[in-house]
Amino acid sequence: MPDARYLDWFGSEVRDATYGYDLEALHAVPPVPPPDGFAERWRSWYAEAMTVAPEPVLTPVGRQGAHEVFVVEHAVANGLRLRGWLALPIGGPARVGIVHGHGYGGRDAPDFSRVPDDAAVIFPIARGQGVFNAGLGAPTPDDGHVLFGIESVDTYSLGRCAVDLWHAASALVEVAGELPLYYIGESFGGGIGALALPWDERFVGATLVVPSFGQYDIRLQLQCEGSGERVRGYVAEHPEAREVLRCFDASTAAGFLELPVRVECALWDGFVPPPGQFAVANAIDELELQVLPAGHAEYPGVEAVLAESYAGTRAHLARALEAARSEHAAR
Known part of the structure; x- marks a missing residue:
């Protein structure tokens, strides 16, 4: 039976989104071991990506707080060009660059809640998603984005x-310009970030918030309200897809991270089951963990939790930058 506070918050008619895991059990969830050739495959994809000139084109939008905001269009592989937002600090040169991912479905506007005033930041929108890239390079989430291309790694x-x-x-x-980079991503963006970050040495740190795509051995057994349910149903009918997913398990990739990572994991989450989130965190060596009461939900006191989370990311970013500078100076 779930904690009484969750019954008070969400009601007894709501599925127990702890999935029967308490904090001790969540800390014990193992990451999925890598399949043969996992790291080599990801490194080869990164090497290929670095041969593509980004060719960014900026369109001014206006000021938002301490930043000048632009719509940015840039190249990706195979001639595709994606759009998002890019923002530069008004007060002077940037000291850090931030790549800021988003949740499943994209974003409607930039969000500077975790972004320092002196950071340059790009808010990419995933192919197939959001206000700019819906259906571009992949179907929209409603049309099966999370299953698109699953027939092949x-x-x-x-x-x-x-x-x-x-x-x-x-x-x-x-x-x-050449800046140390920091990554921020939530849910979909957290899982995608865990997959991408181990292979890109430009990044000095990251915050992953309720990261998705972790621990498919468990995830595929748990009914949820997020994109994982569509994948669970597909794999039940096409079990061969489980082998494809082994190359895209965020908990597996997280074991290759060699940078400081802050992870915010929820005890209750009906969209991204908590054991998958904690499997990602449990794989990380340089881990700073914040345990959230719930994810993908409104609950009493959520504003204070968010304020702590935003401050935590800013402080973690500052420490990651200082550690990177110290390491560079020691070389």
């Missing part, structure tokens, strides 16, 4: 979206 949409983060980083560097 080389065509699966989650892999292509992770590769697109490298292209977005290249576009940011092209505009803002």
Whole structure:
């Protein structure tokens, strides 16, 4: 039976989104071991991505807080061009570049809640998603984005979206100059970030918020309200797809991370089951963990939790930058 506070918050008619895991059990969820050739495959994709010139084109939007905001269009693989937003600090040169992912479905506007005033930031929108890229390079979420290309490791949409983060980083560097990079991603963006980050040495740190796509051995057994349910149903009918998913498990990729990572994991989450989130965190060596009462939900006190989360990301970013500078100076 779930904690009484969840019954008070969400009601007894709501599925128990702890899935029977308490905090001790969540800390014990193992990441999925890598299949043969996992790292080599991802490194080869990164090398290929670095041969693509980003060719960013900026269209001014206006000021938002401490930043000048632009719509950015940039190249990815195979001649496709994606759009998002890019923002530069008004007060002077940027000291860090941020690649800021989003949840499943895209975003409607930039969100600077976790972004320092002196950061340059790109808000890429995944292929097939959001206000700019709906149906471009992949179907929309409603039309099956999370299943697109799942017949092959080389065509699966989650892999292509992770590769697109490298292209977005290249576009940011092209505009803002050579900067240490930091990644922020939530839910879909958290899982995609975990897949992309281990292979890109331009990044010095990251925050992954309620990351998706972790621990498919467990995830495929748990009914949920998020994109995982569509994948669960598909794999039940096409069990061969389980082998494809082994190359896109965020908990597997997280084990290759060699940078400081802050992960925010929820105890209750009906969209991204908590054991998958914690499997990602449990794989990381340089981990800073914030345990959230719930994810993908409104609940009493959520504003204070969000304020702590935003401050935590900013502080973690500052420490990651300082650690990277110290390491560079020691060389």
